[in-house]
Amino acid sequence: MVALSNAREALEQIKKVRQIRQYRPDPVPEEVVTELLEVARWSGSSRNTQPWHFIVVDDREILRRISRLRPPINWVAGAPLGIAIVLDGESETSEAYDEGRVAERLLSAAKLLGLGGGVAWYGDASQQAEAKRILGIPPGRTARSIVAIGYARTARDPRPGPARGGRKPLAELVSVNRYGERRS
């Protein structure tokens, strides 16, 4: 296999992926939506089960209703598009992992294409049930989150008491061969 010619530039962009909660009103072009879905479609999953279904939501009224599920996701109302992830089974750990894999692809691909994205969690079981009603998702499926997509206005978190940005240093995050051990 050959490395991408400007792999480092692509990886710099991927490292700059942030949770975007404020979007410009511009719609997401149809070909961008298709490309994001293609990248998502090719995600790996446990035993290649591909346990997902995607609902592309560009109806602003539906996004507004989702945004009202709980105050911390009220910013979803300002996104031009969302891709709701629906999982085939009842909530399993392996499906949550696969959901994270596919969401990460959507966010990275959006960034590479010059857009931004943000994950919004519906909330507890009753809020998830309400989200399923809004999106017409049948029983027996799991729906926990929607990935908002659009052109970022800013990466700033407009909510009161936002989480701290930045990341822990590698020295704090990495061991070698056994937990807590460093390269000798």
Added chain:
Amino acid sequence: MVALSNAREALEQIKKVRQIRQYRPDPVPEEVVTELLEVARWSGSSRNTQPWHFIVVDDREILRRISRLRPPINWVAGAPLGIAIVLDGESETSEAYDEGRVAERLLSAAKLLGLGGGVAWYGDASQQAEAKRILGIPPGRTARSIVAIGYARTARDPRPGPARGGRKPLAELVSVNRYGERRS
């Protein structure tokens, strides 16, 4: 935000990410390991908790012991490197999702750099406990998987009865605005 100049080329590579189980013996260069960890470090997580720790495993004996946890992951013995993901808490859905996010980044970044990767699950609770012993992971942490990394020999699955490759078509995977509805 500006799109990456050759975003489409990068996305083509990301779409070609496959689970790699057969590696060339060549070691993974130190600067590649660092770049993979940097990409992982910058992953997003629930409330930016960064609930992870990474164990870079290049001790072949440790990889061999991991590979013996259960037959479907015996291929791990042939990988030159693994990055074991350790989660801060007891197994929670949001941490499984974040684990999937960070694993996907490792796999995509490896691909862009000309390498391949594969996720290996330790197995059930007792196999996870054994993996934790092998890797010296303290109690109260969750460890479910290691991402093998190396130069791919082939993307073929050498195991008996491999899962089918390929992916479902978009027409089967995508609804618009409500589950089961198409663009009118």
